[in-house]
Amino acid sequence: MKLPKTFASLGFRYFRYLWISSALANSGQYSFTVAASWLIYSLSNSTALVGTAVFATMIPGVLFGPIIGVLVDRFDRRRLLTIAVFSNACNTGALALLSLLGIVSPWVVIMCAFFLGICFNLQMTCTNAIMPDLIPKNTLYNATALQGTISHGAGFIGSALASPILVMAGPGTVFALCFLLYMGAGIQSLWIRTNQTATTLGNLHLKNIFEPVVEGMMYIRRTPALGLLILMVFLHCLLTMAYTSLLPQFIHEGLGADSGIYGxxxxxxxxxxxxxxxxxxxxxxxxxxxxxYIMTALASGLTLFLLGLTGTPLLAFIVGVTVGASQAVFMAINLSFVLQRANDEFRGRVASVNFILASGAMAVGNFIYGSFSKLIPPKINMMSTGSLFVVIVVVLILISPTLRSLYKKNVKAQENQGSVVM
Structure with missing residues (x-):
């Protein structure tokens, strides 16, 4: 049966396994966040420790991202993906057991969050590097869009599954749910077969582990399109997607509403x-x-500007839909363009740099904007950063032939090496 064009990538068997694996693993991560935050707060009554746990899941990308990129280029990506997902199954399973036995502490949860962050970064880098091996490159945007859908959908699914279980049975049972979700993701990953070429595989010695990291950076520098795309995603995440820390104050002061509007x-x-x-x-x-790509880049800045202008919850909800749509589509297309233009030999390192700069920009932006929210009100912040990104995009269109080539030429996508299984 032929699938609609919207779901065309799911017609390829091995991508379908990857997609289901990602959906289960990402749902497990969201469920973990719900349970871990509640457990730490109930044990310590400290929001600082809750923030430490969130930080612990994010910092591994900065600390280990470059090395993870090298590993993904030098070793079997499907096997690394399986290791990452099953490792988080063991991680959450052990935490479930400790929680149910009543012998868990906030710092144990934070340590588990740190380990989960390492494995999550490995999972995401492997997933992004594997996708071009499973489908024709002319369907790569379809695949990244569907991956983006489950990334956001997992937030709904994970939270919807975890919240009632947390109320009825406690965090230990939610961690057990995470274990089951990660186990399901691991089983799906075992069925994936990739076309990763033998030339990309090799041994990695600790004494020269930083040499391939530098090689990856130099490769990006020698490839203008990759450098531009990664710069675009960095600026996009820093200026249009780092507003989460501002929302509580924005809702309270700008919309005159309570915390229920935040969710x-x-x-x-x-x-x-x-x-x-x-x-x-x-x-x-x-x-x-x-x-x-250009339209959603401009729309990402404009819609954030409009969100800053809203004065009622209803208008904020309407504009919020356009904010989410423009930002998600831009990120999906940007990822597909990056993966299309990265040679297989360097794809893991390129995907890692792209992921590090995107998540790092959001983390840094949220920290800076939140820290200065008393001096610069959220409304002004969102309007100024959104409009600044629009100005930057317009300037880049005027001065960058590489950016203009994305929509002025029919750039023929390279065909996948090897066969793709339906």
Missing amino acids: SLMMFIGLGAILGNLSTASISTPRGQGIL
């Missing part, structure tokens, strides 16, 4: 991301994707 606004932003990815996933021509 609703986040839900509408997530809904917009899902709808945006699904509605554009069928765009398959390079020029069409290039035009959409």
Whole structure:
């Protein structure tokens, strides 16, 4: 049976396994976050320790991201993906047992969060590097859009599964749910077969582990399109996606609403991301994707500017849908362009740098904007950063032939090496 164009990538068996594995693993991560935050707060009554746990899941990407990229280029990516997912199954399973026995402490949870962050970064880098091996490159945007859909959808699924279980049975049972989700993801990953070429595989010695890291950086520097795309995603995440820390104050002061609106606004932003990815996933021509890339880049800044202008929850919800849609589509297209242009030999390192700069920019931006929110009100911050990104995009269009080539030329996508199994 032929699938609609929106879901074309799911017609390829091994990508389908990868997609299901990602959905289960990402749902496990969201469920873990819900249970870990609640458990730490109930044990310590400290929001600082809750923040430490969130930080512990994010910092491994900065600390180990370059090395993870090298590992993904030098060793079997599918096997590394399986190791990452099953490791988190063991991690959450052990935490479930300790929680149910009542012998867990906040620092044990934080240590587990740190380990989960390492494995999550390995999982994401492997997933991004594997995708071009499983599907024709002319369907790569469809695949990244569908991956983006489950990334946001997992937030709904993971939270929806974890919240009632947390209330009825406690965090230990939620960690047991995480164990089952990660086990399911690991089993799906075992069935994946990739076309990773033998030339990309090799031995890695500790004495020269930083040499391939430098090689990857130099490769990006020698490839103008990759450098530009990674710069774009960094600026996009720093200026248009680092607003989460501002939302509570924005809702309280700008909208005159209570905390209940916060969850609703986040839900509408997530809904917009899902709808945006699904509605554009069928765009398959390079020029069409290039035009959409520029449009969503501009829309990401403009919609954040408009969100800062809203004065009622209803308007914020409506604009929030457009914020989520434009940002998610931009991120999906940017990832597909990066993966299309990265040679197989360097794809893991390129995907790692892209992931590090995107997540790092959001982390740094949230920290800076949140720290200065008393001096610069959230409304002003969102309007100024959103408009600044629009100005930067317009300037880059005017001065960068590489950026203009994304929508002015029909850049022929390279065909996948090897066969793709339906």
